[in-house]
Amino acid sequence: MIQLKKYIVLFLFVCSFGAKAQNTYKNWSDIIRKNDAAWFGTAEAKSIAENVLLYQRNIGGWPKNIQMQHELTEQQKKDLTRLKKTSEETTTDNGATCQEMLFMSKMYAQVKDERYAASFLNGLDYLLKAQYANGGWPQFYPLKKGYYTHITYNDDSMVNILNIIKEVANETDYYSIKPSKEIIEKSKKAFNKGIDCILKTQYKQKGVLTAWCAQHDEVTLLPANARAFELASLSGYESTKIVLLLMSIDKPSREIVTAVKSAVEWFDKTKITNLEEKRVLNDAGKVVDKKMIMVQNGAPIWARFMDLETNEPFFCDRDGIKKKSLDQIGSERRNGYSWYSDAPREVLKKFPDWAVKNGTKVGTADKKNVTLITVAQDGSGDFTKIQDAVYATPAFPYEKVTIYIKNGIYNEKVQIPECNTNLVLRGESKENTIVSFDDNFSKINLGRNSTFYTSTLLVEGDDFSASNLTIRNTSGDNGQAVALSVVANRVKIFNCILLGNQDTLYLSGKEAKQYFKDCYIEGTTDFIFGGATALFENCTIHSIKSSYVTAASTPEGTAFGFVFKNCKLTADAKATDVYLGRPWRIYAKTVFIECEMGKQIKPEGWENWSKPDAEKNAFYAEYNCKGEGFQPGKRVAWSHQLQKTEAEKYTIENILQDKIENWYL
Structure with a gap:
């Protein structure tokens, strides 16, 4: 009986573990990205892997928009076996091929089935062969007639490819399958050619670098049309992942730095803060209408399509005629396409740290567009005092303005006035970037409310944040003496050290x-x-x-x-x-x-x-x-x-x- 109980307990444990390992995601892309590593060793994952192997053409690519996890009939399996010898519909559009390669990598990490490794390497070979001599990639390979031959940034197609090749070229552990040295060298050359293509296709507007179009002509490299409602234009969405890719490159060239800074300036110039999208849903939760409503100081968004010369957003129905507002096109395209995006916010959020890392400085010619200021006591920054940097920031900016403070002890009282909203103070390290002063109640001697004048750092501007800093009042145990005083809304203080005695922190x-x-x-x-x-x-x-x-x-x-x-x-x-x-x-x-x-x-x-x-x-x-x-x-x-x-x-x-x-x- 005791032995039987042990078997029952073991059975329940195994069943429980199996249930936890079971896939719970409905979409193919979610199955790949959201399941934990252990799931890729389950019987369910192995079954899906057989489907993925069947869908892969011998040329190495996969078709798009396939829910690979769906069970196949015997007839479907025969049909897919026949199609493997063809190159029908092999593409990198909508994440195809790139996401299946990731799936195979995750499978091989758990199950050393050499078919998985061969599938991944065949996919990599497909990507390398599909590259144009100028460094770009078409949407379909072998080439499919029509706009599909254009260099395709649409839906991040080319960026997805380059991210794979970058991991291979850098010999990282992101993918579990390790190519030969020959393939690694090919990948290095392919990546460099791809980046060169990106730099050459960045659109110049009256001689000024801006952003990218969703498609560029594979010969002239100029912006190109795709479907009838996808006219040549500057893209607020597709340009985002391109810039993030450029920012991920270690030791970027001067050309890459210029490209990133130019794109960031364009994002800042073209952001929209007076509109918000409102979605109307039916009882089943499906979007039945989209409306753009007017707001004040809304979170920034960007249009998917902007005029190549004026940056003015436009919208198209299937007739290909430009319209100035979303409500001017029919419901089918209005509700079935993403016309606005908030994706560039990620670029603007990461740019200050990237700029500091790569040695860029704030220009002095146009302070109204300042997004990053560096403070360094050795003179290597824009200012040597924090307060001087605060004075240089614009009032009520639409985007965050970051003051990056290098290590040192800054003996000064600092005030963030009410007009300096959206300000970020970011230290180089919390232990060694120190803002320090020694005011206390008696020293100030301004009457019964002297406490509130003693702060080392006073924050009055809303939407402020500080990180990686020590803020201290060094007056000692001599009565009220504030280190940090915050009299503002939506303030974030992360990874900071606040030092004082009585009344260290006033909120x-x-x-x-x-x-x-x-x-x-x-x-x-x-x-x-x-x-x-x-x-x-x-x-x-x-x-x-x-x-x-x-x-x-x-x-x-x-x-x-x-x-x-x-x-x-x-x-x-x-x-x-x-x-x-x-x-x-x-x-x-x-x-x-x-x-x-x-x-x-x-x-x-x-x-x-x-x-x-x-x-x-x-x-x-x-x-x-x-x-x-x-x-x-x-x-x-x-x-x-x-x-x-x-x-x-x-x-x-x-x-x-x-x-x-x-x-x-």
Whole structure:
């Protein structure tokens, strides 16, 4: 009987494991990219692999838009076996061939079936043979008559090819199959030719480099038409992956750097911030209509098609006649095609770091288009002082402006004025990029509110972020002395060190939302204080002496105040009696969720600051914390231990919700 139970347990375990390994994705591309590595060793994956092998033509390529996971009949298998000898419909359009090669690589990593390796290498050979002498690739190979012969950037076709060849040429471990040295050398040459083609096809508008078209003529390299509604134009979507590919190249040439900078300038010039797409869905969730609505300061989007000379967006029906707005074309094309894209945002987000890495500087001729400023004490940047860099940033820019600060100790008070929205301070490293000053209440001596003038860094501009910095107030234990003061909305502080004593971090601003992640925050009394809604995730909160961690002044009726999630509360050895918080104002809200609390935290946890009304109105709570300092049974009676259903409401979306969605990402 005992032996039988063991077999039953083993059977259930195997069944459970098999269920977890089962594919749950419906689309072929999702099956390839979203399943974990172990799934590619399952019987289900092996069965699909047989289909993929059947669909591959002997020439090495695959047809497009095939759901390879669907079970095949015996007749379909015979038909595919017959088709293997042909080159019918082999293409790289819509991800074809490139995604099947990735599938075979993932299969071979789990199952050393040499047919998988041979399939991948045959696909690679197909890609190398399909390349034009000028470095471009057609949409179909062997060549298919019509616009299919054009060099095809459409739907990222050529970029997908080059990304494969780049991994092979660089001999990375991205693909599990290792080609011969001969193929690696061919790949290096093919990649370089492909990049040269990209540089030569970048469109010049009155002598100024801009972006790329979805198709370029394979002989003249000029923008070319495709389908009737796909006229020659500059593409906001296809140009994105091209630029990201160029940015991925180590030690880029001067020509590549120029191409990237020119494209970024074009993206900035052509962004649209006064429109948003609204989709109308039926009961089944299918899009039945698309409408563009007017907004103010919307998140930037770009048109798929822009006039080659004016950059003006245009739209076409199957009659090939340009229209100026989406509502001027029929519903079939309006709803069945992607006319706008937000893809270039990724380029604009990554460009500042790329620019710093590749030694580019901000030009001084046109400050209104500044997107990156470098600060370096040795004079190698644009400025030697952070505040001077802030003064050089444009007011209320549409896109982020990054001030990159190289390592050094910057002894200065820094203010980010209200007009300097969308500003990023990014240090070279949090340990060695230090902003430091020593103001305190007595030194300022400006009356009873002197505390609020002591900050080393004052942030008043909305949509600010800082990372990789140490921000400190060095005045010592001499009363109130703020290191970082934030009186703005939608502020993100990541991977920073905040050092001070009393009142290290002040958080305020009308209905302000602020987000701290992976930070170290140190102080003595009330060293995190103010009335903003603020979320702290994965932070270390360190008490220097016995006192109070927080002093919230949450306004009445505010849903959340200070929320600490997955944080660690630590202390110096001399700090043995530390309160989690006390109410600066009687409606204070502070919650600790799944935090680790050291033994320095007093059993009662909270103090009312001699305000009996606070015991009725303040909201102090904890949930599922741990450590010697977490003693829920000994907490003051007027605090709370949340139930699971209550704690589930404390999501990042709920806490930081704002009219601008997902600003905290």
